[in-house]
Amino acid sequence: MLTDTDYPIDFKKAGEALKLPFFLEEILIEVKKKIGCEAGSILMFNEKTERLEFKVIEGGKSTEIKKLSVDPHEGIAGWVFQKGEPLVVNNTEGDKRFCVKFDKSTGYATKSILAVPLKVGDKVVGIFELLNKTSGRFSQEDIGVVLSYASIASVVIENIELYRNLRVLEKKVRNLEGYQKVLLESLTDGVISIDSNNHIVSCNSSFLKIVSLSRKEIIGKNVSALVGSEDTIKNITKGCRKNGKARDLFCYLRGNEKRGIPVAIDAAVLQTDGDSKGLVIVVKNMKSALNQEEIKREVILNSDLVTNLSHELNTPLTAIQAGIQLLKQDSNGNGKYVDIVYNNVEILKSRIRIFLDYLKAEKDEWDVHFRRIQLNDYLKRIINEFRERFSEHRFRLSLPNSKIYIDADEQHLTKVLIEIVKNAIQYSKSGSRIRIKVIDDSNFVHLSIADQGNGILPENIEFLFQRFRRFSDSLKETSSGLGIGLWLAKYLLEKNNARITIKSKEGKGTIVRISFTKQKETACL
Template sequence: MTKRIFRSICLVALTVFLASVVLFMGVLYEYFSNVEQTQLKMQTTLAAQGVTNEGIDYFHDLKVKNYRISWIDTEGNVIFDSASDTAEMENHLEREEVREALSSGYGESKRYSATLMERSFYSAQKLDDGTVLRLSISQNSILTLLLGMTQPICIIFVIALILSIVLAIQVSKKIVKPLNEIDLDNPLSNEGYDELSPFLRRIDSQQRQLRGQKAELLQKENELNTIIGSMNEGMILLNQKGKIISINPAARKLLDAGTDCIGSDMLSLCRNLELQEILTKALHGERGENIIRLHGESYQIDADPITSENIVKGAALFFFNVTEKEKAEQIRREFTANVSHELKTPLHSISGYAELLKNDMVKENDKIPFAGKIYDEAGRMIRLVEDIISLSHLDEGADDMQRENIDLYTLAEKAVQSLEPEADTVCVALELSGVPAPLNGIPQLLYSVIYNLCDNAIKYNHENGKVMVNIQNENGMVVLSVEDTGIGIAPEHQERIFERFYRVDKSHSKAVGGTGLGLSIVKHAAKIHNAKVDVKSHVGKGTTVIVTFPK
């Protein structure tokens, strides 16, 4: 703006200067022309008086420098001319000033010569004898005068230019200074030009609107960042060129990306071909999804195009960890297959024995053993179905079961007492030790934990072996320990023993009547009570299962 003001002031100053020069020269030129015409008339009058008194003798020894004198008779012939030979001169009767002098006694005229670039003034007066005396003088044209005054005009022009520049700089700074000092953060507090008041009021109004919009946008941005920042699922927003414009912490961790990945190409972070395929679809307006492996886990990736006015502006990627879902699906399939297999075996036995009895193909002495076989297999099926129902109930969270303040040691006493007959049958000593341990929990589930652990310890023990149950209070925790001197568990099986229907020794498990669901029930019941289960075992030396409950 300063430059524009500076140029405008300089242009105006120079324009005024040039206009002044032209006007001044024109006015002066016209003024001096009139003065010169007046003087010429006076000189003509004086010369006419001299010629009237002396006649042609007046011109003898007359020295005239600037004037030209012509004496013209009544016929227009030149009698005398101070500048030219009268014999060669043409008739002057038609000259304007001569005609006026002959008719009115005095005449004058002005003529311009383009060849000589000068203007001539003529003044003619009629004498008493009817002749005409004419005086003329030449005057340079205004253009000639300007050319002659080029040097002083140039000097004046340079001086005027310098003054214009200096004044323009000072004036432009003075004009712009209030504008430069405007406080746009507080428009209404400025003191300056009144003409700027509507503009400043408009700025103040717009700033209030912008501040409100900014606060609203910041709030929404903070809300969005809080939401996507707390998401366990990864989320990435991309522009239409596949560049990252937003990424939440979960996605950065998943892709091992730093905080400086904004603006990077998505495929530079993850070169997975399946990801590239669904990303390409999304950027072309098609929704894509697939499951890929990252860091040893399975992730479902959903890619949705982001459109505006039917134009794809980018894409949104969502990463869902489906490892547990896949495991659960696998466990469900295995569970279904195992349940079918576990139920099919006793059903075949029951069906076979029943068919023999139905067809009276059994001796009378064998009917009671056959009925005992059917009873045992039916009981095994009942236990299996009951365990399946209990496990299903635990999967749902057991929300309908009431929690109570109980003593885990008392529950352990009941479980040990109920299992003593079974332990005596296989010659296994069952011992309980410890101290009272108050705990808030679900009695049925806590009892099932103790019962199943002790039942397994008895079944998978050696003859004349021991099972030691201990209850302790340690550092605000209740610790249940079930130790046996049984067959033990190999290290490669220890992590899987809590899976449904998983058996280390299937033949032995069936021989002792296990359903394969006892430890699964223990695991789920412990999980409901936020308890931790640890297993320590050595093959041939025994197993210790420790369950730690928070009080």
């Protein structure tokens, strides 16, 4: 057993080294000197190329060797990499595992080899090799010395990998904060967040525009300085304390104008790890809406946007925070937590994409590019993609014998199908069947998507295509999404001269039918 005094290398570097090759070179030089051999090298496994690459080389034909890489299934190095065990070969000519091609390509004569694995946990990440002992033969004692130094190298490698993973997580969190800012700034409604003492913490540009004040004049102020009615503040606090949200409150804001600014307010609790951190408040400017009350007020009074926004932003953020904390505590099992972070970032990005699609639809900025689509081949391709993405469900496709054509925008149609199939998956048990069927009658081509979920309550059917309406399901603790997917699907289909209908029976499942005006087959010749 080697003691601390046997190592002239500074142990502190093993915990803080960030430039891996330099530290590994220092280890290799010391081991080569202690064992007494002509040359040595440290190889690291590259997961992208799936080859062992020379990271540090001492002695021998170092210039020529650096250009080479090793198949992890060949040679002495490959044997050690696969077995995860140290190996001594004191006569390479008599060992079939020795790969002579490297000597031939470099002109170096390898007579004996000592090789040990570099491990992070139970995973082999590289090889520590010494060549041609200058005096005598490589011994078991030599293996022990090299293993001791290899353990130091493994600590360095592991710490650097953890550091890199944390840097990646840090970057993802920063990107997520950027996505959140883009989302809030894209809203036409004002949004502010307040802390537990009712002080304003943040606001978006739309809110500044409503009150005609600068950010500097707002941040840090008590919300009562802007909300003209004490009753409104009490109603917000009371509603959020009791139900987690307050909706459809009307009041006048004190802004930079002489007269109060009429607004409608929705509010919801901001929570982290179950603790309330304050409120998020969405403010709708009612000044112009008062002149268009019939349309605008209907949208506001039936909107669950603020609750959805709070939930959909905080759920992925909470998972990311938990993943980072666990990663810091568990140095040997950080991979799955990185996956948690990645998946939740993807969820949030998906929410942002559909919300931006909604904003585009609100302004009626979706252009339609009609093209003739051969529905049979198109659906086969799309369903195969669904099968790969959602393998836990069984997809069945029923098509007529003849080719069916429709005129539509393929991008729009794909968005609609993805939304409908995702709904079918969300509200169905794993392993259930989702059937896609094309029906060809005299006037229309009907495309139906049927699931085996719990169905929709009869009283909810009429609200399915309303914006920001969401419905819980017995399979889930709560509903998810922003409540605009079906509304957007209906909008895009109408732009494509198609219509959508939904039939559902509680406990039996749901059938969504999309109907296109039939195109004559001769028209496509």
